[in-house]
Amino acid sequence: MFDPTAFDNMKVVLEGALYDKDLDKQIVITDRNDIVNLAKLSRSFDVMFRLTDAEESHARIVLDARLRNLASELLPGHFSSGEEGCTVKLEFTFIHKNDPDYYSTMAELFKRIWGKDRKISQTVTSSPFEKNDTISNTITVQFDRIITEDQMDDLVDMIDYMMVTLREARELIIR
Numbered sequence: 001m002f003d004p005t006a007f008d009n010m011k012v013v014l015e016g017a018l019y020d021k022d023l024d025k026q027i028v029i030t031d032r033n034d035i036v037n038l039a040k041l042s043r044s045f046d047v048m049f050r051l052t053d054a055e056e057s058h059a060r061i062v063l064d065a066r067l068r069n070l071a072s073e074l075l076p077g078h079f080s081s082g083e084e085g086c087t088v089k090l091e092f093t094f095i096h097k098n099d100p101d102y103y104s105t106m107a108e109l110f111k112r113i114w115g116k117d118r119k120i121s122q123t124v125t126s127s128p129f130e131k132n133d134t135i136s137n138t139i140t141v142q143f144d145r146i147i148t149e150d151q152m153d154d155l156v157d158m159i160d161y162m163m164v165t166l167r168e169a170r171e172l173i174i175r
Contacts, residue, residue, distance in 0.1 A: 005073055006085045006149045007065035011045045014063065017156045018047050025052055027163065031060075041067040043086075051166050057173075059162045060091040069146070085148035088155070090114075090141040092165060096173045098126065098135045105172055106139060113165050114141050 004012075011034070022029045031048035046062040065086040072083035096102050103122055110120045119142040126135040147155065 005065070005070060007043050007045075007063065007069065009149055010086060010147070010152060010155060011063055013152055014061065014155055014159075015045075015047065017159055018049065018061075021159060021163075022049070028052055030058060041070065043070075051163065051170075054166065054170055057092065057094045057166055057170060059093075059166055061158070061162065062089040062091070063087075063147075064089070083146055085146040087145075088143050088147050088158070090158070090162060092139045092141075092162075092169065094137050094139070094169055094173060095134055096137060098124075098133050102137070102173070106137065106169060109168055109172060110139060110141065110165070113161060113168070118142065119144060 015032075018027070018029060021027045027049040028051075029047060029049045031046075033044070033046050035044045036042075037044070043065045044062065046060055048058055048060040050058040063086045068083050069086055072081060073085075094106075103124075106122065107120065111118075114120065119140075121140050121142075123138045123140070124135050125138070
């Protein structure tokens with residue numbers, strides 16, 4: 001038997017919290033990936049979900065652990081401490097009109113919910129061959145620090161904030 005890493009522990013807790021919300025019919029999980037990259041000795045875990053009553057938008061939470069994170073945890077003293085854990089990235093995708101007002105309104109909403117210190121970016125995708133005025137807007141929230149097992153409760157609470165973000169963004173789009 002092996003001692004699970006911080007990444008493994010956080011992944012299991014996050015996955016359990018997400019599937020509990022899916023079983024309670026608060027969200028619908030639409031995709032899940034658990035990837036081990038043997039070339040780079042890294043791990044990645046992500047789950048995509050949507051609100052039960054909204055098929056047009058979804059959210060994804062991504063946990064990432066690199067070799068330095070694993071080495072820092074398994075070989076203390078040989079590598080810099082403070083790297084034990086993983087990084088977290090959130091992605092939200094919405095379909096809405098191609099209107100510049102939406103971009104600034106979404107930016108304000110995300111800063112209000114996630115804080116001004118977060119790195120928040122928007123990537124817009126459209127098809128030049130389609131004659132409609134809608135686009136796909138993916139908004140990414142990044143935390144510029146390592147998340148450790150000490151923040152496990154915060155990681156679980158993040159799911160509720162993601163659900164709030166999906167609801168409030170949906171209200172902005174519907175208006």
